[in-house]
Every structure is written in structure tokens, then in C-alpha cells.
Amino acid sequence: MEISCKDPVILNQWHPVSSLDVLTMDTVENTILLESKISFQLNSKEEVTAWLSLDDEKTLLPTRISYGFIWVSLGNPPKDLFLFPEFSESDRQNVATGVFGVNVSAGRTVENFLDMGHFPYVHSGILGEEPHTEVKEYDVEISEERDEVLATSCKFYQPQAAVNSNEGMDVDYIYRVPHINCALLYKTSPVDDARLDVIIIFVQPMGEEWVRAHTGMCLIDDESTAEQIRQFQQTIFGQDKPILENQYPKQLPLDSRIETPIRADKSAIAYRRWLSQKGLQYGVIPSAI
């Protein structure tokens, strides 16, 4: 069975294909990963199997269940997936907030997730509000030890940042990109300002310019219902989607001569550099060199 994608960097990754909560036991599900049709099935023992749909021999693909999602690889994936310890904290609510198809590359989707400057424009009244548009200086590193991009000390003005407040204030953010197509955002919890809520985006590349974006939240909040949390996150993602689909080129330019970064884009610059260092070719415009 031929797999059309030839880029080893992306083939050897674990890719999210579904959140567990939407699956029915022992039912075969179909999806697309890197242009290949794949099928998978969860059994009552919470074991998952996956295979290329058009493969008569049904050779099993590597699978795993982590962080509420099923992950599949079309190559030789690493033994471990990135760490996400908050997922297992007992007092948190883990909510898969929906999966959305977007006509854009995975890299553009992740990069938008790292971006704060668009809050007052794209998420006006929710995550930001004019004229509070400044992206203050923050720190970015590519951690070699953990092999991830980490942006810390990020701050952005948010109207109605806390549940019980009518006033806006600066909210603290930390961004992690521990996987080429997955990012986590840590944000001051409106309920407990000593702890951080986590918002996740795990992107499944169906093709170079077509993805499924799996979104979720991991909250310290026992008041909001799962429906409310999903509603909020769907609104946010629904606002990002038309921006993503209007980006040209759709693939993420690692070639620095295509776009103009500013200081606020430090994390995006680090992310692009990190992808370049890994030699990723799929869904990106490689740097010229």
C-alpha cells in the first residue's frame, strides 16, 4: 500500500485523529492522515487499532491513547509523546471542545495559536479589545532538552479577564509547542490565580493545505459546564478559521523572504526556525538557503 507523503519528519510523528469522547466502542471510524485514508477502531477494553483503509492485508499502524485522544503514526514514531502533566491532575476538567476542518496548513494553524497580536481584532471583546493592542516584550526559547518551543512572560490585556470582574486586565500566558503540530497555552485561571488553565490545539494534517484541528481545554473550574466550555472555544476557533483560510500562501513559509516579522512574532520566528532545524518539508515552504 503506497503512502503518497514522503517526508520522514512528518511520517514519523504521532498524529491525533480523534478525541475519545466522540467515539462509539467497536465502531470503525474513517479519516484522512497525510493524504492517506485510514480507519481505526476502539474496543471496549480501551484498546485502539488502526490501518490504511485501502490496505487489503490490514497491516496495523502504530497507535496510542494519550491526553484524551487517539494518536496514529504512518512511520516509526518515537516511544514517548510530549509531556502534559496537567491533564492528569485530579481537580481539573478535561473537555474536548470540538474538531474543525480548516483549509490551511498545520503550521499556519499552530502559528495563529501562538499569536497574541490578533486578539483585539479577531477576538474583539473576548480575548482583547482596542485600543489595548500592545504585545509587551516576552521571552522565547527553543529548549533542546525537551525539544520544544517555549514562550514565557507573555502578557496581554483581556476585557473581563476574571469571571467576577467588569474591568479588563493583563492576563499571563505561557505557550508550549512540544510537537510540530501541537501547541498548549497556559493561562491564569479566573478561579484560582495561582494556577493555570490549559488550552490545547492538536492538529491532524489531512493534506498539506487541509487539516483537522482538535481543540480542548483542561480547566480548574467546577462551575462551567462542558457545554459552556465548548461553546466558548468554538466561538474563538470559529473566529480564527476565516483568517487562516484567507492566508496566502497556505503553507507556512520557512523562507524568511516571504513575510515581515515584528518583535511580537518572536514565538512564531522561533517556531519556524525549529521546524527548519528539523528539516520539515511537508506543508511548509522550505527556506531557500
Next chain:
Amino acid sequence: MLNDLKKIWHPIASSAEVQKRHVFHAQLLGREYAVWRADDGNVNVWENRCLHRGVRLTIGINEGTELRCQYHGWRYANRTAGCTYIPAHPADAPARTICNNTYPVKEAMGMVWSGEEAFAEPVHFKNFEKYTVLRPIPINGNFNIIREMLSAKYRLLGHTTRDEVNGVLKVILKNGEVILFFVQPQDSNLSVLRGVVNQKYSDSERVLFLRAQNRILQSLRNDIEVLSKKRQIDPMIVQIAQVSSELSKMPQKKDIGRQAVLRVQVAEKKKTAKDIVSIKLVSLRDQLPTFQPGAHIDLHLQNGLIRQYSLVNGPGETNFYNIGVKLDALSTGGSEYLHKDIREGDVLACSVPRNNFPLRRDSLKTIFVAGGIGLTPLLSMAQSLDVMNLNYEFHYFVQNEDHIAFSSILKKLKKTPLVHQGLSPKLTKKKLNEILLYHNNSMNLYVCGPGPMLETTRQVAAELDWPDNSVHFEYFKNSNVIDDSSSFKIELARSALSLKVQSGQSVLEVLRANGLDLPSSCEQGACGTCKVSVVDGAIDHQDVYLNESEKLKGNVMMTCVSRALSKRLILDI
């Protein structure tokens, strides 16, 4: 083939389609364009991609003078396509070289024309002084197929057809009227058929004519599309236009900008108040570079003097630079020369606009305090806040009514300026106390005016606990007497040079004498252009550009007037 097509002018829109406050979505030879008309009538043809993150500008907002990107609110000026504001960094003036890709544009025969490499004059079609533009018909088909079938269709209907240059089809209708047809190749399998007839009809006749032609063309389209479905051609390959290597990297905190001299002509000179003339300068050749509110230009006068003047222009007014010049009683030849000797039509040289007085647009409220001719940069700023519907208060201190300059612009401001006439220094201070009494940390104050008034304003603001970084000021000149008696050493950290500054020499002069070309403008410690970072050493600040806390920090200096208190300074150049 494709390269030849790039060199000719193609109609890409009807003029009527490029409506006020609309952004028209066009495509030519594979490349997408955002086409928008500014309120002054100018039509802009830009690549349909914000240079920042590639978002289509056709989803952006035409604000009449600037186009705003939906993603991060970047603003691009009419004509120049230069970025005038980056909201993520409100305290910085964007490098004026951040510029969207623009393409040639002409308007003729009721249509907007462009071409990626259309540098030659467009073909002129005779007898088209009167015209009516047909409804453009988008067709899923290749332009070559369309051309062939178009001619056949009209011949079949009994009209005469003739091929003109560049694939243009001329149809002579039975009644003698002539239609010219242009096929706009959007992509290999996508075109727009555009026609124009050499006749102007009454309203009712026009609709009938347009409907009749529309019917013919729609039936033609059906035939073409049936055929084209079977003959799909690979899409055109578009080279993504590159940004300059300078723009492709993350910028340093401040882009100083290079010096370049523009040739400008005095297009208008008129008195705007007692002892103040308004001068409008237009470019002799190229498009004038983008300016931001607060920017100034250096004017090189024919008598050899160089003087700085702030631009009064509102956003998107990019086809001229407007300055105000006050006749200085103690003029050493600058203002006197501009008042008495300069005439409309004269040619002068000037620098590109520099902005050392950038306007933050993230305040909940901005207070402007203008004194006399200090009005000019603040007027440009207020007009910019107006288009963004931001809140401000504009205070203008003048001697009396005769001294009110640029009253036509003042009248157009959305917030009526508060003019304070004939106040004594004591009453001015009292008034300033009232103006500045209430403040919070999302307010900013911009002051420009004569030295003593500026001093008073800064003093009042400080007494009322305005934070230093919320008080922004610009002096016209440094009236301090410069003490250049000291001598000291400077070491250049990045160039590994060690130089000596003797008494009577400025740091700037020594640097220049040693081959380091540092930008400068006023050369008297007022404008901020020659600012450099200081790594080590105690600075003897003699400028009026930096505020007290910046001076105390001691990490930047104005090389034109400031010196060393210590034996040496280490500069970050």
C-alpha cells in the same frame, strides 16, 4: 507567452466596481490583487496579501485613506502602500520601508487597468471619448478559447469583428457602434470578459443595452464552459513576491532609517495665520515615501541651510507633504527665506520623513497641548486618531485669533479643538493644571510648542504625577547653550574603534570624520535622529529630546550635542 502577457495592460475592474470604501477582489495571470479607491479618488492595486502574515487584503477594511488588515490591524497608506501603524507596538514608528507590493494602475474608458510589468504606455483606442462599460462576465475558461468563440458568436449574429493589438476584439455592431472586448486572464481556466461600447446612453436605454449584451455573453459563456470542462489547463504558477532581506528579519527596537534626498516642488504656498505660511510640496518624479503622524522632514534650502519641519498631513494624504513655517523674528535665514524668497514652482531637496515623535494609539484618551506653530505635528496626530475613532482632547494655545493656523484642518477634526487665546504665562500654567488634573495610566500627553511653554507643561505634568513615559514632547530647537569644552575618549563596541573627542568637536563629527555614517537631522539635540545606545560611561546630556528618566537611565545619548562626564564612553555602534 505568460511573460508577454505580463507586459501589457489588462482591465481588471470596471471603474464603477471600485466603489468608495470597498475593496475589489481581482486576479490577473494567477496573482490576486486587492483594488481599492481612496476617498481622494486614487485607485490602489496591491498584491492581495498583507506582508506581515499573508492575510488577504480583500477581507480588510477600506477606511478611505488607509487600508486596514483584519488580522492585526496594520494600516497601509493610500498610494504608497507603506505601513503607518502596527498596533502590537504602539510606541514604535514602523520602519517606513514596510510596504505592500504595489502594481501599475491606470483608469481609462471606465475601467481600471493593471499589468505586473506594464511599464509602457497603454494602447489608446480612438473614438472612445463617450463610452458605456458592459457587465463583466466571469467565465470558467481559458482566455484563448474565449477569444476564438467570442468572435464567432458576434459574427454569427451578423456583426463585423476585427482583431486588434494584444488580443483585443473589436466588434462593429450593425448600427455602427463599436464594442471593444478584452479578455482578462485571471488564471489558466478562469477569465473575465470585459467590454466597452463607444456610446453613452440615457438611463433607460443603457439598462436595455446592457441586458441585451449580457444575454449574448451569458449564452456564449455557457458554450465556452461546456468546452472548457474538457480542456482543463494547469494553473498558472505565481512567484510569491519577496520582501527585502531587511524586512525579513525581526527588526531591532528602533529603525533609524537611511538618508535619502528627495526632489520636491512647491505646489502651494499660502498664508495660514499671522507670520505663518503653509507650504505644500509635491514630488518631481516618484511617489513620496510614507510618513507617520509626528514625522518631520529636513528641508534643504537653496541658500544652503537645512531646517526641520513637521508634516501636517492627515492619514492617506500621500501625494504631497504639507508643512507650516513660522517667521522667526530671530531667523538666521531659514524661516525668512521660506517666507520671502520661495515661490510656487520652486524646487527644493528634502529628506525622507523621519518619525522621532511617534503617536501611541492604544490610549483610552490622548491629550494634545499645542503652542503656536507647535500645532503642526499634533494636527497630523489628531487626524490619525479621528479615522480610528479614538478619544482625544486638543488644546491649542495662541496669542490671539490672528495666530490660529490651519483653521480649515482644525475645523474638520471630530473633537472640536479648545483654543486658549492670549493667556499670560501664569494663566497658561493655571489652564494646564486644569487640563492635566485628571489622568490615569491609560492616557498619554503630547506636547509641542515654544520652549518655555513646553517646560511649563512638563513641569505641571510632573507635579500632577503623570508618569514620565506618558508625557511625549518635541522641541523645535534646543535653546540650551551647548558646552562643548570637555574632551574625552569614545570606544565603539561593535566596530572596535577608539576615538578621541576634542573640545569644540561633537561626538557626531568625530564619528563622521572616521567614516561612520550616522543619520542626523537638526544637529542641535532636539529631534532625536542621531540617538545611539551607550554601553558604559557617564553621559553629559545637553539635548532636549530625552525626558528626565531616560536621561537618568543613561543608556542613550544624542551624539550631536551630548558629551561625556566620565573619561570615556562606550557606544553600541
Next chain:
Amino acid sequence: MIELYDYELSGNCYKIRLMLSFLKLDYVSKKVEFHPGKEHKSEKFLEINPLGQLPVLSDTNLVLRDAQAILVYLARKYDKKNIWCPIDDPEKLGLIAQWLSFGDLITGSSSAARLHDTLFYTEFDIGECRERAHAQFRILDEHLFFQEQLNQSWICDGEKPTIADIACFPYIALSEEGGISRMSYPAIRRWMDRFKRIDGFIVMPGVFPAGPRSF
């Protein structure tokens, strides 16, 4: 009190939110989770609307389904100025009904394409949906072009927009989410700008705001 069974990302619900906003009416939004919860197919919701479709409006004793029907009801009941759905002119009323029905056809093509691309409704033939949407957009673009030639700004003749404009707007504005470009419909694009400048216009995720209302 008016209650709207509502889903934020639904263009059909957006039609009603627009009407309520244009008429400056207060209402309670009762959220129905279309995705991923499929609450519109739940037994509880099927009791309200056996078709399992959003939106549904309830107002005192009336429970009304179908976006177009709700537009007619709200306009007739609450539009004191008789602008959005005038009934004194039979010709105009007929035309409004014609375009309301056209709005529903657009839902059938453009909304289906969007559900396919965004929420993986793979049972739709995406190519066929897009083709149908393009054919409909062509008809509307031609209509709007000639409306402009007659100095008319809206789908139906008259100074002011009608519920026909509301019924057509959402799934045209969301068409790109189903891979349907609007580049070839310049008259539609201009009409959308005008629509976005109507006093009381609101956005939904996927629809961008226009510039200032007056200039």
C-alpha cells in the same frame, strides 16, 4: 419573552440574530450544541422541532421553526415601520417570498459545503454542492448588478433592505468555509458591504465586520 434555540456557528440561527438585532429586540438565547453534541437530534429537541433543525423561535404561545418563517414572523410582528416585510404591496411580497426561498436554496448548497469541509459531513457530494452554490451566486450577482443599474441597493426594490437580504446573507458570507470563493461575484461583494453597514448589523464567527457605517 422571545426565546431562540440557537447555535453560535449556525448561519440559519445568525439570520434570526441579525433580525433581532436590526429590530433591537431582547431575547433569550437557548444554546443547542450542534457540534459535537448533536443536540439538535436529541429526543428532547425533536419534541420541539421534529425535523431536528435549528433555529426554532418561541414567543408566548408560538413555537416556530425554519429561519425564513421566523424572519417573516418577527418582521410582521415587531417591525412597527413596516420596512422589513411590507405586505401592502403584493408584487413586492411575492418577490420577497421568492428570494426567501432562494436563501433556503443557498443553505442547501453553501451550508452543505461548509458542513462537509468544516464538520466532516462526508455524505454530501462536495463538488456538486459547490457547483450548485456557484450557479446560485451567478444568478444573484446578475440580479444585483442590474439592481445597481436601476439605483437599487437591495435584493428587492426599495430604499431599505428586506428580510430577503437577511435570508441570503449568512451562507453567502460563510461560503469560503465551504471552499466557495466569491471573487467572481463583484456585485454580491458590494451588496455584502452595504449589508454590513445596516444599523444594528452584528457579526458571527466567520463573518468580518465592515468599516464605519457612515462616511
